[in-house]
Amino acid sequence: LAPEIAQRDGRLAGVIMLAPAARPVVEIFLAQTEFHTRRAGEDPQARRWLGTVRNLVEQIKNRAVPPTEEVFGVCAAYWYDLSSRDGPRAVEAAARVDCPILLLHAGRDAELTGEDFALWQEALGQRPSVRLKRFENLNHLFLPGKGPFSTDEYRIPGHVDQEVIDEIARWIKSPRGAEK
Incomplete structure (x- = not known):
């Protein structure tokens, strides 16, 4: 921000x-989850969680979740707002900053x-x-x-x-x- x-x-x-x-925050969140899943090895619970995260990240990217529905502990509207200003958009904004x-x-x-x-x-x-x-x-x-x-x-x-x-x-x- x-x-x-x-x-x-x-x-x-x-x-x-x-x-x-x-990079977009949801992609970073997915990469972190993949990192932790690799470290967990064959843990079935970690693999299920990774599948859930992948699914929810795609839904957030496609704005397929109602704004008031909770995703990763906060309403989807938060993720949509964050996605409108995170990662690549922050880099673009910084390129326009004069200070x-x-x-x-x-x-x-x-x-x-x-x-x-x-x-x-x-x-x-x-x-x-x-x-x-x-x-x-x-x-x-x-x-x-x-x-x-x-x-x-x-x-x-x-x-x-x-x-x-x-x-x-x-x-x-x-x-x-x-x-x-």
Whole structure:
């Protein structure tokens, strides 16, 4: 939503986005479910859930669910509204934003992958007022980790990595907010 807010406001000094999606959220949700199903192996319950998710994602994409019906814990209208402004639409909106942008991505992010970061780079990477940075050893919460990502990491208390905090502070203090 940050690019849309910046575009509507028109007076912001800058926009900072941590782990923004460049793909549709429902597709990311499906990819996450597929990831967890693969990790579950032959678990029949996980396979049934994956089938349910695939079906509901298609229904959301086709707007086949009544707006007031609940899907994944919220009414379908929420998903329809989110789909009208998420992922690709956020990238398009960011491309029209005049203020400086700092976009940070985590290399060990299982939710938002290198594909998302590449889409942001393609759309904004040549703009002098945009800084894109990827932190290879951090997860989606910008916490450090090693090896393949595990959802168990989300249960470990921690703090946003100091390097991320320093990057944000540097960017805010830099002229026009963009330091290449």
